[in-house]
Amino acid sequence: MDLRFSADDEAFRAEVRGWLDTQLAGEFRHLRGQGGPGHEHEHLDGRRAWERVLGAAGWIGLGWPRAAGGQGASLLRQVIFHEEYARARGPGRLGHIGEHLLGPTVAAFGTDAQRARVLPPIARGEALWCQGYSEPGAGSDLAGVQTRAELVGRQWRITGQKIWTSHAHIADACFVLCRTDPASSRHQGLSYLLVPMRQAGVTVRPIQQLTGTSEFCEVFFDDARTDADQVVGEIGGGWRVAMATLTFERGASTLGQQIGFAAELDAIIAAARARGADRDAVIRQRLADAWIGLQVMRWNALRMLAHGERGELPREALMTKLSWATWHRTLGELAMDVLGPDAEVTDGAPYQLTTLQQTFLFSRADTIYAGSNEIQKNIIATRALGLPRGA
Amino acid sequence: MRFAFSDEQDQLRRALRRALDDAGGVAAARRAMASEVGHDAALWRVLGRDLGLAGLLAPEALGGAGLGWVEVVAVMEELGAVVAAVPFFATVALAGAALQVAADDAQRRALWPTLARGDATATVAYLAPGADPGADVVGAAARAVDGGHLLSGTLRAVVDGATADLVLVAATDAAGDVALYAVAGDAAGLTRRRVSTMDQTRALAELTLDDVRVAATARLAAGGRDVVARVLDLARIALAAEQLGGAQRCLDLAVDYAKVRHQFGRPIGSFQAVQHACADMFVAVESARSAAYHAGWAADQDLPALAEVAAATSAFCGDAFFRVAGDTIQVHGGIGFTWEHDAHLYFKRARASRALLGAPASQRERVAHHLGLGVEATATAMATAPGT
The missing domain is CATH 1.10.540.10 (Acyl-CoA dehydrogenase/oxidase, N-terminal domain)
Known part of the structure; x- marks a missing residue:
């Protein structure tokens, strides 16, 4: 049992910290703390430029295999980078979908030509990607995908609708799960296509969320085109590729995310003390419970990561999403109760939410996106506990 | 790592x-x-x-x-x-x-x-009547006399207290200092009575000390002022691991049963309501495991933050075991309500354990205090940024 990072890893941490401190002191100073979940609408131009700075310094693709142009960094080093990035309050990443989801997928399933074409622009921080999975009729049940793609000559023609697509309005391209065999159903007959976003057949419509802001979009494909060689994996084998994409996130960002959570909890604790809400024993109990929950999530994450260093993540990793989403949603509710009557008052008209209001409202999405709490529990029950699938 | x-x-x-x-x-x-x-x-x-x-x-x-x-x-x-x-x-x-x-x-x-x-065998006796087992220890009263100390008072919920050959008695002296005093189980003036308890798997006793005389060398106070608190924190970590073990076995019992028990022509474990209950139990158990293992490591490292670690771990594992043990009875249905089935042994152990060294609520209050909550504004709040 040894829960410390090695001296080498700590040296790497110092290097990351030094670089971030320097870079976020000058031109990009105003980007600190901007963007991220619930704030994706902030400072888009500056954050795009920032991606290129990250890329030029070699920080993008840290965990990719060397053969794919990455650094082949260990999981712990990736964790350290995320931790330091969060500690420095680096701006919310615009390139993370390309870096963490598409990049490893293309590295694993793509052709040499696809790797050469797709990966370097991601690593340079130039190409921004979005993920075309969910549809109005295919949310938790992703196998219900109906967006069609048909190979006509040397091009795929794509028609259908995707929804809840983060960054679609700024992305250069989208990886789209499409039905390429019209006679197929469910998991068969799907393909994983790379589709340019800037073309006549693609229309993006931001969704105004209950926060009043928009970070998710609807994407309409109306005879959109992409070249025949832009299918990753086999034609008809897209389900396997799409599922693999979801497993590449191996928890590297978890500890970094928790640093953001700790900052939110700090703000709520400070508010409770400043307002005297902590004289209420129930509020004290809830704040202590939130702190304990955050520590436990950290210990969970360290345990998963120490295990993950040696290969596959253990079955306990299946609880990560359920745990943080539930914790964060509860924190949002607690924040409002700490503020009492003032919880209602916004920063201004028409709908300028305070940071804590933003946390409270946006956290309702946490327990829905990327696998709702109910789906997470189904997965735990069947995969971790071996209970029989429901009828 | x-x-x-x-x-x-x-x-x-x-x-x-x-x-x-x-x-x-x-x-x-x-x-x-x-x-x-x-x-x-x-x-x-x-x-x-x-x-x-x-x-x-x-x-x-x-x-x-x-x-x-x-x-x-x-x-x-x-x-x-x-x-x-x-x-x-x-x-x-x-x-x-x-x-x-x-x-x-x-x-x-x-x-x-x-x-x-x-x-x-040995044990520690520290809980005065009416005291919160999670609060600062008062224990018995110690009075310095020529060549030794006289101990008086009643101490409750002493684990294995009726049989222990050596009892380390927490007591406060005239100066207000709390220390532990080594008392032989058969010392003159010590009366021990085993208490009949709801959880029968851990024997508790009530000890009455009536001017029990111990030598000067029997006073254990090498660790400074907060030494008794530290002893209890270490014991809380051990207890949390026991709670983890019980919770894991409960989950195993519940899942195994849900796979074989059929109703409506299907295993009950195929019903989402049962699946989600088991999934929640799984999260509680695995989180308790991370907490207990981490706490064991922290105890060996002698980290300065051990008090917070112990309080957090104790609160979390105490709640986790109790909830999982209760849900285990629920998943079993009628058979889980019988004396014959083991579920009640875990449920009662879980109930007793979460109160033994301070209930989760009192441990959370300790955490709140560390966070600067409910204390005077001059106290400095602890940063919440998670450390190892």
Whole structure:
């Protein structure tokens, strides 16, 4: 049992910290703390430029295999980078979908030509990607995908609708799960296509969320085109590729995310003390419970990561999403109760939410996106506990 | 980074598990429940002497194995899995912690070898009537007299207190200092009464001290002012591991049963309501595991933040075991409500354990205090940024 990072890893941490401190002191100073979940609408131009700075310094693709142009960094080093990035309050990443989801997928399933074409622009921080999975009729049940793609000559023609697509309005391209065999159903007959976003057949419509802001979009494909060689994996084998994409996130960002959570909890604790809400024993109990929950999530994450260093993540990793989403949603509710009557008052008209209001409202999405709490529990029950699938 | 037991620690666990299985597992606890002393003395001879658990924490020079709290955690988890009724917790975790942090070298040499050989048992008595087991310890009253101390008072919920050969009694002296005093189980003026308890797998006693006289050397106060608090925090970590072991076994029972019990023509484990209950139990158990293992490591590192770690771990594992044990009865339905089924043994153990060293609410209050909540504004708040 040894829960410390090695001296080498700590040296790497110092290097990351030094670089971030320097870079976020000058031109990009105003980007600190901007963007991220619930704030994706902030400072888009500056954050795009920032991606290129990250890329030029070699920080993008840290965990990719060397053969794919990455650094082949260990999981712990990736964790350290995320931790330091969060500690420095680096701006919310615009390139993370390309870096963490598409990049490893293309590295694993793509052709040499696809790797050469797709990966370097991601690593340079130039190409921004979005993920075309969910549809109005295919949310938790992703196998219900109906967006069609048909190979006509040397091009795929794509028609259908995707929804809840983060960054679609700024992305250069989208990886789209499409039905390429019209006679197929469910998991068969799907393909994983790379589709340019800037073309006549693609229309993006931001969704105004209950926060009043928009970070998710609807994407309409109306005879959109992409070249025949832009299918990753086999034609008809897209389900396997799409599922693999979801497993590449191996928890590297978890500890970094928790640093953001700790900052939110700090703000709520400070508010409770400043307002005297902590004289209420129930509020004290809830704040202590939130702190304990955050520590436990950290210990969970360290345990998963120490295990993950040696290969596959253990079955306990299946609880990560359920745990943080539930914790964060509860924190949002607690924040409002700490503020009492003032919880209602916004920063201004028409709908300028305070940071804590933003946390409270946006956290309702946490327990829905990327696998709702109910789906997470189904997965735990069947995969971790071996209970029989429901009828 | 390694967040797992070593090969040697795993070997210890396996040997212990085998010994517990050989003794009949939970059946051994049922036998002990019905016995006069309330623990399984024969099983303890096997575990304490043959496996060497009695000397787990004691230094090798004093006849022990010189191991640490990670090993205590591993042992407690295994014991908790079968609600074992043996004096390991009282003798090794409670009294062992006291000897480790509160005793000076001479006191260790005098007291530890007998315990480490498994020739005697020990416990810590600290809870005054009406006191919150999670709050600052007052204990009995100590009065300095020529060449020694006189101890008086009543102490409750003393684990294995009616049978322990050595009782380390917490007491406050005239100056307001709290220390532990080594009292022989058969000391003049000490009255011990085993209490009939709802959880029958852990024997509790009430001790009354009426001017019990001990020598000056019997005062254990080497660790400074907060030494008793530290002893209890170490014991909380051990108890959390026991709670983890019990919770894991409950989850196993519930999941196994949900796979074979059929209603409406299907295993009940195929129903989402049951699946989600089991998934919640899984999250509670695995989180408790991370907390307990981490706490064992933290105890061996002697981290300055050990008090917060112990409070958080105690609150979390206390809640987790109780909830999981309750849900285990629910998943079992009618059979889970019977005396014959083991579910109630875990449920009652979970109830008793979460109160034993301070209820989760009192541990959360300690955490709140550390965060600067509910204290004067001049107190500095602790940063919440998670440390290791």
